[in-house]
Amino acid sequence: xxxxxxxxxxxxxxxxxxxxxxxxxxxxxxxxxxxxxxxxxxxxxxxxxxxxxxxxxxxxxxxxxxxxxxxxxxxxxxxxxxxxxxxxxxxxxxxxxxxxxxxxxxxxxxxxxxxxxxxxxxxxxxxxxxxxxxxxxxxxxxxxxxxxxxxxxxxxxxxxxxxxxxxxxxxxxxxxxxxxxxxxxxxxxxxxxxxxxxxxxxxxxxxxxxxxxxxxx
Amino acid sequence: xxxxxxxxxxxxxxxxxxxxxxxxxxxxxxxxxxxxxxxxxxxxxxxxxxxxxxxxxxxxxxxxxxxxxxxxxxxxxxxxxxxxxxxxxxxxxxxxxxxxxxx
Numbered sequence: 001x002x003x004x005x006x007x008x009x010x011x012x013x014x015x016x017x018x019x020x021x022x023x024x025x026x027x028x029x030x031x032x033x034x035x036x037x038x039x040x041x042x043x044x045x046x047x048x049x050x051x052x053x054x055x056x057x058x059x060x061x062x063x064x065x066x067x068x069x070x071x072x073x074x075x076x077x078x079x080x081x082x083x084x085x086x087x088x089x090x091x092x093x094x095x096x097x098x099x100x101x102x103x104x105x106x107x108x109x110x111x112x113x114x115x116x117x118x119x120x121x122x123x124x125x126x127x128x129x130x131x132x133x134x135x136x137x138x139x140x141x142x143x144x145x146x147x148x149x150x151x152x153x154x155x156x157x158x159x160x161x162x163x164x165x166x167x168x169x170x171x172x173x174x175x176x177x178x179x180x181x182x183x184x185x186x187x188x189x190x191x192x193x194x195x196x197x198x199x200x201x202x203x204x205x206x207x208x209x210x211x212x213x214x215x216x217x
Numbered sequence: 218x219x220x221x222x223x224x225x226x227x228x229x230x231x232x233x234x235x236x237x238x239x240x241x242x243x244x245x246x247x248x249x250x251x252x253x254x255x256x257x258x259x260x261x262x263x264x265x266x267x268x269x270x271x272x273x274x275x276x277x278x279x280x281x282x283x284x285x286x287x288x289x290x291x292x293x294x295x296x297x298x299x300x301x302x303x304x305x306x307x308x309x310x311x312x313x314x315x316x317x318x319x320x
Contacts, residue, residue: 053288074291085285087230098223098290137289 003029003143005077005174007050009059012042019045020056022199026191027174029143032166034189035178036203036214041195043178044082047146050176051079062143078137082149084129088122092132095121099136106135110161126153134162138169147177151184163188182215227290231283232301235276239305242268247312251320265309269302 005027012020019042027033037043048054052069059066062076070077086095092113096103107113110131121129130153137145147166151159159181166175167188179185186192192203196212203209210217246261284294 051288053285069293071288072291072293074289078289079285081282081285083282085282085289087234087283087286089233090230098227140289 003063003174004061005050005144005176006061006064007046007058009057010046010049011057012045012049012054018198020049020195020198025050025176025193025200027144027176029172029174030170031190032170032175032177032188034185034192035176035195036182036185036192036209037178037195038214042198043195044148046195047079047148047176047178051077051146053079074140074142076142077144077146078140078142079146080134080137080148080150082152084126084133086121086129086133089120091118091120093117095132095136099140101136101139105139106132109165110135110158127155127158130154131158131162135165138165138175142173144174144176147175147179149179150177151179151181159184182209223290224292227287227292228297228300231280231287231297232304234280235272235301236305239269239272240308243305243309243312246309247316250313251316254320261313265306269305273298273302 006025008024010020010023012018023046025033025035025046035043035046045054049056049058050060050070052060052067052071060070061067062070067073067076071079093103096106096117103117107116112128113132116124121132124132130150134147134150138147150162150166154162163184166177169175170190177185177189186206193200194203194209194212194214195201196214201208201212203212206215209215242265246265249257249261284297287293287297
């Protein structure tokens with residue numbers, strides 16, 4: 001069954017400066033939705049608003065049903081922030097148990113993690129840590145996952161494997177992804193929105209990105 | 218059932234981030250109460266409240282990124298703080314009652 005996440009009617013201001021004002025975003029299961037935008041345009045704020053961790057005037061609907069604090073429904077949505085969010089003291093075994101996932105499936109896909117399930121996440125490198133943080137959310141039982149800069153700190157091989165993982169997992173859920181390495185987002189996204197001057201713009205190709213000032217022509 | 222156990226485990230993980238300092242203050246208060254009795258009650262009560270406030274302020278700053286781990290498990294900031302502060306304060310009160318009974 002197909003599920004739809006929609007967000008609109010969002011009004012966000014900081015110190016009288018309008019950050020987000022004319023937003024419409026639709027994310028569907030079975031698709032990867034890309035969100036691009038220059039620094040400070042409000043991509044992370046928008047994700048936090050959709051997730052419910054940033055309060056403001058908004059309408060966020062799951063299958064047309066409005067939900068005020070979606071993060072309380074882990075069956076509906078999970079969110080990967082742009083920074084490390086897992087407590088350093090937790091072991092990989094504990095993290096995979098928390099998210100009800102098999103560690104063996106993960107180490108099978110990423111052999112560099114073989115035999116490391118007793119290690120704490122704090123002992124891993126930044127890239128390894130990021131990979132675990134992304135994997136547990138992408139594979140968890142949830143209709144939608146918001147990914148804020150998932151490729152940060154990953155090496156090129158890990159990025160390719162992560163892209164493959166996202167493309168496989170979109171069959172089970174809807175993914176909303178933003179990253180400054182926009183070519184990776186363009187590679188895997190089925191729909192792209194660009195955030196510019198507080199508004200979302202449906203983006204079809206690279207010429208739209210040039211027109212919106214996201215990349216130079 | 219598994220979900221409740223997971224929530225309790227996550228609350229324990231969060232409580233561990235400040236329990237050492239808080240329990241240390243509780244033991245200091247209990248020892249003071251044992252030595253000086255009810256004359257010290259108002260002082261230790263407000264000391265406990267004040268130190269919990271300070272702990273909340275600093276841990277809230279230090280651990281704000283980790284809130285996303287708990288949120289991704291369906292546990293909001295309000296539940297994290299309410300449950301752990303309540304447990305900590307109940308522990309404080311229970312130890313004071315026991316000290317009063319056995320001193």
